Amino acid sequence: MxxxxxxxxxxxxxxxxxxxxxxxxxxxxxxxxxxxxxxxxxxxxxxxxxxxxxxxxxxxxxxxxxxxxxxxxxxxxxxxxxxxxxxxxxxxxxxxxxxxxxxxxxxxxxxxxxxxxxxxxxxxxxxxxxxxxxxxxxxxxxxxxxxxxxxTLETEVEVVELAFNITTKIRLDPEILPAWFTAQQRSDTADDSQDAHEKFTGKTHKEDFPLFYLLIDYIHHEGRIGDFARTGLLYIIEAASNSVALEQWIVESDLATLMATGLGALYSQLSRKLVIDFPADELPPILALSDYQHPATTSEIVSSGSLEFQGHMETFLSHLVFWQDVLNHCKSVEVKQTLLEHFQIIFLQQLLYPSLLESSDVDGGSSVAVLTYLRRILESLDHPDMIHLILHYLLALPDVTPAPSGSRASVSAARKRKSMDLATMMATQIEEFSSTPALFNLVDLIQASLQSESHQTISVTLQLVSVILRRHHRYAVTTLLWTSQVLSEGPQRPIGAHDKEIDFLLGLAGSLGGDDNFDEIYENHIKDVMAVLESHPCSITLVVPKSTGGAVKSPGTQGSIPGAPRDIRAHTLRPEDPMLKTLLGILATFFTNSVETNLSLTAAIVDLATCGFMRIDGWLLPDPSKYVYEEDEDILEDPHFIDSGDPIEIQEKAQIRALKKMRRTPLWTESNFPAFITQLETLTDQVSTYRFEIPRFEELLQQRREAFQAASSATSTPIPVRHPPRSSFESPSRSVSPPRKSGFDTLAQRIFPELATPSRSNSPRGRRSQDQPRSNSNALSGGYGLATPTSSRNPAAPPQFPMGRETPSRDSSRAFSSSPLRDSSRGHEVPASQAAAFAAIDQSILVRKVGLPPAKGEVAPVPFPNLRRGDIDADASAQGSADEPSVSGDNMGGDEKYEEQKTVTVSHVLTNVLVLQEFLLELAALVQVRAGLFGEVKFV
The missing domain is CATH 1.20.1050 (Glutathione S-transferase Yfyf (Class Pi); Chain A, domain 2)
Structure with missing residues (x-):
């Protein structure tokens, strides 16, 4: 009991x-x-x-x-x-x-x-x-x-938690607010005695609402104490919509000033000079197998991989997101506008823009730093008002006078006084800083940075361009890009031309060689591109069914600040667009570019073609208005058709004729080729030159592909090889790797934790959800798209050394050749001594340096080394070519441009060839998915 x-x-x-x-x-x-x-x-x-x-x-x-x-x-x-x-x-x-x-x-x-x-x-x-x-x-x-x-921290947490509990009860029952907040009446004479700075900072009458200021003191802290403080403050701001007195008090208080200056202080803690780098033991394979060199760091130049920098960056971004949360919870228009005014004046005009203006490409990384910070800011925010303030100001868009507010008179008067005090305070400092975005805006900075000689500056700039194109395309249409409106409605590209364009892109990819399962790889690209297109902010108006009644609004158009760009309409790039010309210029040196530059470049090009309102005909694909057909109109007639006068038969004849007309294949000539297609064809021709000039090119390329596949596997297994004795440049992990998490899958997470995306096995690019950023490369990059480190180690050949590969030609582009090594009937093992000899030969080839091949019909501006000449097995030749380009004597000619030619190792070229092949497959998938998703192809 x-x-x-x-x-x-x-x-x-x-x-x-x-x-x-x-x-x-x-x-x-x-x-x-x-x-x-x-x-x-x-x-x-x-x-x-x-x-x-x-x-x-x-x-x-x-x-x-x-x-x-x-x-x-x-x-x-x-x-x-x-x-x-x-x-x-x-x-x-x-x-x-x-x-x-x-x-x-x-x-x-x-x-x-x-x-x-x-x-x-x-x-x-x-x-x-x-x-x-x-x-x-x-x-x-x-x-x-x-x-x-x-x-102690435990006691402080309990104190802030107790304050948070009070805000929770105020949120649930606004009637208890007067017990904790009392707006005392004060005479206006006291306000008149304040100077401009005191009016600007606000009426700090802490005795009116001590709970409010207690929470403000802890909003910058990390962990539970910061979470309690930030959430409690959000609850108080949310309660302001139910109390006129509290709303007016918050407007006139120094809340906006404290939040803006706190954000500025955290931004000022970030290093002025930055280089993107990886720890030596976490270098991604795609960078390890290229000419990567760790950038130098000093007491002023900070590495992006340092824990201290990552901590400062995370703290700054978390406070920036808190700004966004405050605006999302704030139901008071007056409080929201007060916060946005201080955000623009104190943070944008006084800190962010001056840091962009003062950045330089020659002072050790300040351009890399500020461009990276701006990219991270735009990636972290999705509140339309904050995005609008940032891009509207930095891009120097024209101002629009706001409409009069319909709020209560007392609060509006309080906000007006606060705005005037803010303007007065800033007027005393404007003389010291005369430059504005009207003279030098973000577009000027981007164009100047893309002409830089620093590959890191180019890479981070391309990543910033990608973020603007992918997340805020409306702001890029009239600023970053030169576009023209498309007046024609409906699809313009016939199905016959569409099929030829897909075949052409896949043919270029196939001409680069390889014996992988390209059908499976292409299917993965199709899935990834579908997710990317559907998640684009501009695509919602195109893919959402129209039967819902009203027009569908883009998520980015629901801001409360006037002056946002109008809704996007169908447009296309002009041929003279500076951004397009710049991208083509970087694409021209694809094989000597750094790998991270190429990954950022291909990501920017794909993002440029992702918007459903951006027509890709004319700059990415041939213009349909310039199609030339070999057949005459008479060929479309059926010679066996007898006109019986039957209207049904006449209608059927017309339909058959229209179908045949749409299925005609246009003739492609260089005159109607867009510059982009021409450049892609030039790159594949350069690969053919490399294939001819570099011994065992096909075998080395296949080895590199298999090395990336092995590295991207969650559980690596030994690749069937001839078991050669391990040489000095081999590592045990290249033959048998213990089960571990893929380095590709965790690359972006290590550099930028907010980019974490679930990986999909055997997928070159990994499917991405709507709110997850997309990395640019395939299994090669392993998520390396939005982070831009750089790298370098002497390329070490994998332990497999296939022989006897035939070189595929451009004509057999769609027929991907199979590897003799994968043929089970060839069961012969290479002797260990012979395998070791091949390993030494391959290693000597990989470290040789080459430049860009000359274009068709042109003489090389600098000697292009023919690596098949001479005895490449000779120790002296192998050692000499590791440090200097191999040059034949009759090609020297005393050409002064020889010193200006950039050379890279064969290993670096092989990695970039694989990046190019995956980029071509992705482009083909993009064209194919766009055609079906946005209805860009005519069938009849």
């Missing part, structure tokens, strides 16, 4: 005396009064609690006992005499004084717990009692103030 009594009553296994006292309300109250009297007696008898250890411990034990009794009573059935006694006698007043004056963390912590227990009891209306709120806030403010003892 004793067991069931304990179970039903919810009592503990405490001794009998305490159990009986807990059950009996009268005994419980007597016990509570006894502990309270003891507490007061010890406190009055102690002269200094911070030094009297015995008295402080006794007070701490009494406070803990009082809290335990109250907590236990609140869970028991009524009556609750102890809680009633605490409310009627206001025992929280002396307890608050004891904790405030004790300077003892143990007593302070128990005092905070006592107040928290009274609030959690939800009885006697403690949260509506002004005396209770006054004493509790006096305690919290005093113990967190400058003159208090230094509290």
């Amino acid at each position: 004793d067991f069931w009594s304990r179970l039903i009553a919810g009592t503990s296994l405490a001794p009998g005396g305490n159990k009986a006292a807990s059950h009996n309300p009268e005994k419980r109250l007597a016990r509570f009064k006894r502990e309270y009297s003891k507490l007061l007696q010890v406190w009055r008898g102690a002269s200094n609690l911070s030094r009297d250890y015995e008295a402080s411990e006794s007070i701490r034990d009494s406070l803990q006992e009082l809290t335990t009794i109250l907590s236990d009573e609140s869970r028991r059935p009524l009556p609750h005499p102890c809680i009633v006694f605490a409310s009627s006698k206001q025992i929280f007043i002396p307890i608050g004084k004891i904790a405030t004056t004790s300077y003892n963390e143990g007593i302070i912590r128990e005092g905070v717990a006592f107040f928290a227990t009274l609030i959690d009891s939800e009885e006697e209306d403690f949260v509506e009692n002004e005396v209770f709120s006054s004493n509790m806030m006096n305690l919290l403010v005093r113990i967190t103030g400058a003159n208090s003892i230094r509290l």
Whole structure:
């Protein structure tokens, strides 16, 4: 029976005396009064609690006992005499004084717990009692103030959590707000005596709302304490829509100033000079198998891989996202506009734009730093007002006078005064900084940075362009790009021309060689491109069914600030577009570019063609208006058709004729080729030149492909090889790797954690969800698209050395050749000595340096080394070519341009060839998916 009594009553296994006292309300109250009297007696008898250890411990034990009794009573059935006694006698007043004056963390912590227990009891209306709120806030403010003892993190968390609990109750019941906030009436003469700076910073009357300022002091902290503070502040701002007095108080307070200056302070902590790099032990294989060199770092130039930099960056971005959360929770138009005004004036105009303007490409990485920071800002934000302020100002878009607000007169007048004070304050500083985006805007900076000699600057600039094109395409149409509106409606490309364009792109990819399962790889690209196109902000108006009634609005058009770009209409790039010419110029040196530049370049090109309103005909594909057909119109007629005068037969004849007309294949000539297609064809011709000039090119290319496939596998397995003896440039992990997480899958997560995306096995690019950024490359890059480190190690050949490959020609582009090594009928093993010899030969070829091949019909501006000449097995030749380009004597000719020619290793070229092949497959998939998703092809 004793067991069931304990179970039903919810009592503990405490001794009998305490159990009986807990059950009996009268005994419980007597016990509570006894502990309270003891507490007061010890406190009055102690002269200094911070030094009297015995008295402080006794007070701490009494406070803990009082809290335990109250907590236990609140869970028991009524009556609750102890809680009633605490409310009627206001025992929280002396307890608050004891904790405030004790300077003892143990007593302070128990005092905070006592107040928290009274609030959690939800009885006697403690949260509506002004005396209770006054004493509790006096305690919290005093113990967190400058003159208090230094509290431990655990105690501070409990303090902020208690303040957060109050905001939660205010959110649930706005009627209790007057107990915690009181807007006192003050004369206007006091305001007139303030100078411009005091008016700008706001009326810091902390005594009106101490809970508000307590939370503001902790919004920059990390961990739980920062989460409690930020969320509590959001609840208070959300409650401003229900109180005119609170709304006006927030507008005139220094909330906006503190938030803007805090954001600026965190931005100022970021390094002015930055280089993108990886730790040596985390270098991605795609960079390790290229001419990657770790950039130099100094006390001023910081590496993006350093933990200190990543911590500063994460803190800054988290506070930036908090700005966004505040705007999302704020239902008051006046408060929101006040915050946005301070964000623009203090952060954009005084910090972000000057840092962009003062950046330089020759001072060790300041351009890399500011362009990276801007990209991360645009990636982190999705609030339309914040995005509009940033891009509208940096791109120097014309201002639009805002419409008059329909808000209440008192609040509008308060915001007007705040805006005037802000303008007055900034007017005193504007003379010191005369440059504006009207003279040098973000477009100018991007164009200048893309002409840089630093591959890191080019890479991060291309990544910034990708973010603008992918997430904020509306702002790029009239600024970053030169576009013309497309007036024709409906599809313009016939199905016959579409099929030829797909065959052409796939043919270019096939001409690069390889014996992989390209059908499966292409299918993966189809899936990835489909996800990318469907998730584009501009595509929602094209893919959402129109049967929903009204017009579908793009998510980026729902901002409250006037002046945003109008909704996008069908447009295309002009041939003279500077951005297109710049991208083509970088594409022309594809094989000597750094790998990270090529990954960023191909990502930018794909993002340029992703918007459903961007017509790709004319700049990416041939213009349909310039198609030339070999057949005459008479060929479309059926010679066996006899006109019987039947209208049905005549209609059928017309339909058949229209179908045949749409299925005609146009003739392609160089005159109607867009420059982009011409450049892609030139790159594949250069690969053919490399294939002819470089010995064992096909075998080395296949080895590189298999090395990337092995590295991208979650569990690497040995590739069937001839088991040669391990040479000095081989590593055990290249033949048998223990099960581990793919380095490709975790690359972006290591550099930028917000880019984490789930990987898909055997997918060259990995399918991406709507809100996940897309990395540019395939299995080669392993998610390396938005991060831009650089790398370099001497390329080490994988342990497989296939022989006897035939060189595929351009004519057999769609027929991907199979590897003899994969033929099970060829079961011969290469002797170990012969395999080692091939390994040495391959390694000597990989470290040789080459330049760009000459174009068709042109003489090379610099000698292009023919690596088939000479004895490449000779030690002297192999060693010499590792450091200098191989040049034949009759090609020297004293050409001064030879020194300007950039040369790279054969290993670097092989990696870029694979990047190009995947890019061509992705382009073909993009053209194919666009045709079906956006209805860009005519069938009849």
